[in-house]
Amino acid sequence: MxxxxxTVLLRSLALHAVIVPLALLWLLPIWMMIVFASMEDSAIFSxxxxxxxxxxxxENFHELQAELDFVRTIVVSVVVAVIYTAASVxxxxxxxxxxxxxxxHGRGLVVSIILGTMTLPYxxxxxxxxxxxxxxxxxxxxxxxxxxxxxxxxxxxxxxxQAFTMMPADLFDAARIDGVSEWQIFRHVALPLARPxxxxxxxxxxxxxxxxxxxPLLISNDRSMMTAxxxxxxxxxxxxxxxxxxxxxxxxxxxxxxxxFIFMQRFFMAGITAGAVK
Amino acid sequence: xxxxxxxxxxxxxxxxxxxAIFWLWPIIxxxxxxxxSTRRQPWSFNPGMTWGRLTQDPAFYNxxxxxxxxxxxxxxxxxxxxxxxxxxxxxxxxxxxxxxxxAFFAPVVIGEAAYAAVFRLMFNDEFGIVNKxxxxxxxxxxxxxxxxxxxxxxxIIAVTWRWVGYNAIIILSGLQSIPQDVYEAATLDRxxxxxxxxxxTLPLLKPVIxxxxxxxxxxxxxxxAEPYLITNLGGPGGATETLGLYLYKQAFLNLNFGYASAIxxxxxxxxxxxxxxxxxxxRERS
Numbered sequence: 001m002x003x004x005x006x007t008v009l010l011r012s013l014a015l016h017a018v019i020v021p022l023a024l025l026w027l028l029p030i031w032m033m034i035v036f037a038s039m040e041d042s043a044i045f046s047x048x049x050x051x052x053x054x055x056x057x058x059e060n061f062h063e064l065q066a067e068l069d070f071v072r073t074i075v076v077s078v079v080v081a082v083i084y085t086a087a088s089v090x091x092x093x094x095x096x097x098x099x100x101x102x103x104x105h106g107r108g109l110v111v112s113i114i115l116g117t118m119t120l121p122y123x124x125x126x127x128x129x130x131x132x133x134x135x136x137x138x139x140x141x142x143x144x145x146x147x148x149x150x151x152x153x154x155x156x157x158x159x160x161x162q163a164f165t166m167m168p169a170d171l172f173d174a175a176r177i178d179g180v181s182e183w184q185i186f187r188h189v190a191l192p193l194a195r196p197x198x199x200x201x202x203x204x205x206x207x208x209x210x211x212x213x214x215x216p217l218l219i220s221n222d223r224s225m226m227t228a229x230x231x232x233x234x235x236x237x238x239x240x241x242x243x244x245x246x247x248x249x250x251x252x253x254x255x256x257x258x259x260x261f262i263f264m265q266r267f268f269m270a271g272i273t274a275g276a277v278k
Numbered sequence: 279x280x281x282x283x284x285x286x287x288x289x290x291x292x293x294x295x296x297x298a299i300f301w302l303w304p305i306i307x308x309x310x311x312x313x314x315s316t317r318r319q320p321w322s323f324n325p326g327m328t329w330g331r332l333t334q335d336p337a338f339y340n341x342x343x344x345x346x347x348x349x350x351x352x353x354x355x356x357x358x359x360x361x362x363x364x365x366x367x368x369x370x371x372x373x374x375x376x377x378x379x380x381a382f383f384a385p386v387v388i389g390e391a392a393y394a395a396v397f398r399l400m401f402n403d404e405f406g407i408v409n410k411x412x413x414x415x416x417x418x419x420x421x422x423x424x425x426x427x428x429x430x431x432x433x434i435i436a437v438t439w440r441w442v443g444y445n446a447i448i449i450l451s452g453l454q455s456i457p458q459d460v461y462e463a464a465t466l467d468r469x470x471x472x473x474x475x476x477x478x479t480l481p482l483l484k485p486v487i488x489x490x491x492x493x494x495x496x497x498x499x500x501x502x503a504e505p506y507l508i509t510n511l512g513g514p515g516g517a518t519e520t521l522g523l524y525l526y527k528q529a530f531l532n533l534n535f536g537y538a539s540a541i542x543x544x545x546x547x548x549x550x551x552x553x554x555x556x557x558x559x560x561r562e563r564s
Contacts, residue, residue, distance in 0.1 A: 012371040019366050023381035029439065030384060032407065033396045045405045049414075091293045098289035102282050110290065117301060119492070121500050121549050123522060123542040127311065127529050128304035149300045157293065182285045211389035213503045218530060229391035233507050236395065243399060250392035257387040262380065272386070272444060273451040 033254065037247035044243055056244060064245030068223065073231040074252065080146045080216075080227060081209040088151050088205050089198060096160025097186050101172065114154045122214070130218050141222040150215055153208075156201055159271070163197035164190060196267070203264055204271035207257060228253055308539040316536035328540040338541065340516055341524035344430070348501060348520065349552075352434045353494045357487060359438070360445035365475070367446065368453045382443035390440075394507035397436050426517030429509050433518050436504055441497070445490045452486030453479070488560030492553045499549040502526060521545050 031051075036044055037060060038053040064070050098104075099111060129149050139145040167190065175185045191198070216227040226234070232249040235241045261268055287294075315324035332338055363382060372378065385393065401408050401422040409419040422432045456479065464474050502522035505512045511527070512519030521541060529538030 008371065012373075015366060015369055015371055016373065019363075019372070019378060022363075023378045026381045026385065026439065026443075028407075029393060029396045029400060030388070032400055033392070036396065036399055044399060045402070047405070049407055049410050051407075091296065094289045095293035098286040102286035102289075104283035104286040106283075107286070110294070113297070117297075119496060119550055119553050120305070121496065121542070121545050123500060123525055124308055124546045125301050125304035127535050127539055127542060128307035129300055130530070131307075131535065132304070148296070152293075152296045152301050182282070182288075186289070207387055211387075213390050214526075229389050232395065233391040236398065236507060237510060243395075246395050247399070250395045253392045254388050257389075258384055261384065261387045265379075265383075268383075268387075269447055269451070272447050 030254070030258075033247055033250050037244060037251045039244055041242060041244050057248060060242065060244035060248045063242040064248050067235060067242065067245060068226075068231050070228065070231065070249055070252070072224065073226050073228040076146075076225060077210060077228040080143070081206050083143075084147050084150065084209040085202050085205045087147065088153055088156060089202055091151060092153055092156030092201070093160045093191065093194070093198065094186070095157045096162075097164050097190060099157065099161045100164035101190075114157055117152075118154045126214065126218070129215075133219060139219075141220050141225040143225075145219045146216060146225070146227070149219075150209070150212060153205070156205065159201055160194070160197065163194045167193055197270070199264070200267040200270040203260065203267050210253075210257065308542055311536050312539035312543050314536040316534055321536065328536045331537060332540050332544065337516065337519075337524060341512075341519045341521045342544075344517070344519055345499060345501065345521045347430065348434060348437070349495065349498045352437055353491065353498055355434070356438045356442050357445060357490055357494065360442050360490065361449055361483070361487065363442065363446040364449035364453055365479070367450055382446060384443070385440045386444045386447070388440070390503035390507060393436070393440060394504065397432070397508055401432055423509065424514050426514060429514055429518050433501075433504050433509060436508055437498075437501065441494070445494070448490055449483060449486055452483050456482050484560060488556055491556050491560075495552050495556065496549050499545050499552075 035050060035053050038055060038057040039050060039060075040054070040056050043050055043054065061070075099107065133145050133149060134140045137145075171193075172185050172189060175189050180189075211229065212227070213229050213233070216230045217233070220226055220230065223231075228249070232246060232253065235246050235249075312328050313323055313325045314321045315327035317327070366372070367375070367379060367382075400406050403409065403419070403421050403423055406422070408422070413419055420428045422428050460478055460482075461474060464478060469477075500522050501520045505518040505520055505523050506526070509518040512523045522545070525538050525541040525545070528534045528541060
């Protein structure tokens, strides 16, 4: 028995000897974000290794704010992400409900289209999307252009279809016998039951919009309608830029998502593994 | 399940409308565009200027080669690391589980612009913490942004940092769906932990790993933001220019939509055929 507990101890030590340094290495970029964000540029670009945060976060924030109205771009990002998430949750849960609960002509075709688009690179659609939205409709730098074209989302539909398929059919049939309309059944019976899944989906969709880079880069180049990641990225190539300020921007983009991640880990995991486990 | 075609399409219509306008039509339109010369108005049918040019454009071959390099190195490295990580995270012996999971999963929620910025500073040739550490332990500093091989390595490191946790989450969920009594029976039959991993865990994980492989291949084929943001639009001298970035330059800097559409369809054809190959290899032996 004693030798057995010793092998367990040794195995545990070996496990931690591998995983703890690796975990610290993985945390380093996030830690360095905070360190850089609170240092003067002369300290960032100095010969010494700096591993501890300084006290210049507020000053760096003011420099960032002077370079580009970062608060404004954060507001744009939040508004876009909130409306996008709400609209996408409505669209995908309605579509998921239809695919889960009705047998109809073309159902197989719709499912295979949705699965097909998952393997189709976005580049195949982005050029005509741009021509249509920016040139034909003249909608560059508008809320519609930022929110509507990315709305099509295959993962959300598959996720909600799965959620509605797992619910017992009797529940809905009972409501039907009482003469409740299909829309009311969806709205007042199915959706409330799907609340945890809707929460998971909302988090994933919000994150997707918050971090979206290519489409906002193309469609929104006016300072007043830039999303925060695009605005931040626009500073990288400049010669005379406050890198402490850029890092404050990184922290402001990242911190809210990390907080949401910590408190809603379960929903995150559910959203990410949705596609993998049938 | 009820037979109600009309009701079903009622629920589907908003979603299908968005699909038709912003996906179906663009898919068709970009295929059509890929045969048009769009360098000057009016656009005219001239596949020689798009598909013909593709076959003899050194910049295209460079981007293709760079993309395949990333595919061949980054994807296997990341998936091996993700599988090992998932196994380690699944161990009952692990302490401070929450913190360690956080370390690997947190990059998943960090956007490209935010992490590109910190990687640029950490790998800064002169003042970055990475080079200072290398020099500190007696190695040479690496010119991460001016040496082509080093720049490519930097992109691979960055992408691996960002995505390994994502894949580990998926593989971990696969691991947790393997019934525990399989291992108990194997232990009773004196099968060693290593053999258990090789002959029980890996084969049962295969579908999940193939799923991750397909996702990673599609992701790598579309790599854009990292070389755009970290190595300044694919520098040095195009050493990290991927197909996605080359497409971006052709379409949105040169406004040559026809040629860019031909590149887009090349990316799609490659992504789809490599995915199908992966799925086929995954099915073959099970």
